[in-house]
Amino acid sequence: MEITRFNDARRYDAPGHYDMRGLRLQGFDASSAGFAWTGLSHFLPGGGAEMDASPLEKIYVVVEGAVTIELGDGSCHVLQPFDSCFVGAGEARAIRNEGNAVASMLVVMPYPEARA
Secondary structure: OOOOOHHHOEEEOOOOEEEEEEEEEEOOOOOOOOOOEEEEEEEEEEEEEEEEEOOOOEEEEEEEOOEEEEEOOOOEEEEOOOOEEEEOOOOEEEEEOOOOOOEEEEEEEOOOHHHO
């Protein structure tokens, strides 16, 4: 078993994200997890991620605050604490924290194929 203590989690920068602090909880340099990695994203008020489609599936779980997920078709969905969503491969999405408090969200994703 490999444990990552929250106080020891390392920062990572996610492309296309703004006013966001990401912490690596598992995978990559945090552990030897081979099937996926897990991060914790803290979005400042007004922070988010640009509209983008990735070839990788992802799961989002909001743990604090609220985030708005906008899909490529223009539909928007507000996720509150412990709401979750699955974003399929190739599905475009943008993320926004439209509130005045920090919003925190767990992210679970497979590794890019280049890592395998």
